[in-house]
Amino acid sequence: MSRGPVLGKTAWPDLFPVTKNSCGYGRAAIDLCRRHALAIFYGAVVVLMVLVYHGARHQAALFLDGEEQGTVETFSRTVEELLKEKGIELHPRDRVTPHRQTVLGRYNRIDIERAFEVTVVDGNRLVFVYTPAVSVQELLAGEGFELGPYDRVEPADLKEVYDGAVIKVIRVQKQYACSRSEVPCEVRIEKNPLLDRGLSRIKNEGKAGLQEDLVEITKENGAEVSRKVIGTALLKKPLAKTVEHGTNTTLRRENRVMEFEKVFLATATAYCPGTPGSGCPLDKKGRSFCTGSYNNGYTATGKKAVQGQGTLASPRIVAVDPRLIPLGSLLYIEPVPGIGKIGFAKAEDVGGAIKGQRIDLLFDKHRDVSKFGVRRGVKIYLLKGS
Ligand SMILES: [Zn+2]
Structure with missing residues (x-):
């Protein structure tokens, strides 16, 4: 091994300059001193490199939709670089926490929430939105669905969107x-x-x-x-x-004062007895066309079917609806225009067509029946105690 370079002209930085004056040792002691310094320097470099290596290595625990996928090691600088390095493909709408540009620390937790499709029916318009889980409110605001003061979102109780959710925006005007x-x-x-x-x-x-x-x-x-x-x-x-x-219930007629039960306006028609002498047309067998073979000349109550005088002693005979006027009741019928006085009458008969406020008034002669026809608004008193 050759001798070390001359002090002050070394290729290495002269980190530990030693002078005789300061060291106070001989030449051999000075060489020894320099070797120690170099060892310390190389050691420091190694330590530094180790530190740099460890400093550049990161650990990251990966979570996908809340589920831990394992821990990875990386020399990537940012979250995005790490995910790219590990081959994790992302949809632009997937949510990564922390943000993709975040510089990694020593230990990291990275959450990936996958985006899914949500249908928004805005009024009569259909919009498909790709999103990770967010509140309905956030989704609508983020996608530019502005809500008017009366607009409504359905379902009203849905807080957070989910895969396949259908959200309706009802536009209210x-x-x-x-x-x-x-x-x-x-x-x-x-x-x-x-x-x-x-x-x-x-x-x-x-x-x-x-x-x-x-x-x-x-x-x-x-x-x-x-x-x-x-x-x-x-x-x-x-x-x-x-x-x-x-409120009046008193009737003054024919020099008599009478109390009546009720008064009503009826539709009146007329009928004939069909008996010989009535003038009713007869068929080949000699029966009246008006009454047919049913005629026996008597009323439903068994009275002889004769017209009567309209007096109390000889009242007229009328057919009634017994639900409205009980059979046997005494009536007073006001004059009929063109016919004249009717007067007292007794409810003695019934008829198939006589229902409700209708009466059928008996006449002896067929021609009087023809003359009478149908009369509306005929005033009838149902007398009390009759
Ligand atoms: Zn007749």
Whole structure:
């Protein structure tokens, strides 16, 4: 081994300059001193390299969708470089925590959350979004779905999106319109003792009012779903209608004062007995066309079918609906225009077509029946105690 270079002219940096004055040793002692210094220097370099090596080596625990995949070692500088080095392919929408550009530390935890497809139905538009798990709110905001003040998201209780989720954005619009309508008038009832009980009369027609409504129209995805009145202004007050209800139950007719049960306006028709002398047309067998073979000349109650005089002693005979007028009841029938007085009558008969407020009045003569025809609004009193 050759001697070391002359002090001060070494190829290595003269890190430990030794002078006789400061060292205070002889030449051999100085060489020894220099060898120690070099050993220390090389040792330091090795230590430094080891340190650099260890400093450049990183460990990373990898998690995929929350599940640990193992720990890897790397000399990559950033998260992205590490993932590339390990052949982990990422979709641009996959979420990596910490961020891809993060410089690795000694020990690292890297979380990868894979993105999946979510369908957003925005009004009548279909949009497919690729995303890792986020809240519905975040997803919509992040993808530029701006929500109006009345817009609604369905399902309403869904907090976080999931693979295959369908999220509906219901676009809600409110419009306002004015509409005018009639205000029906109030109906007041007054008692009138001069009017028969069961009858009523309009004393005052009244008048409908006018109002204006402010209507809120709600549309969802362009289709109207509701219409609601949110304000009303009365433009014209309605005038009340007055109706009189009769309370009178006393009937004065034929010099008599009678109490009646009820009064009603009926549709009246007439019928003939079909008996010989009535003038009813007869068929070949001599039977009346009006009554057919059923006629026996007697009523349903067994009375002889004769017209009567319309007096209390000889009342007229009428067919009634027994559910409305019990058979045997005494009636007073007001005069019929063009026919004249009817007067007292007894409910003695029934008829297939005589239902409800209808009566059939018996006449002796076929020609009187033809003349009578059909009369509406015939006033009939059902007398009390009959
Ligand atoms: Zn007849």
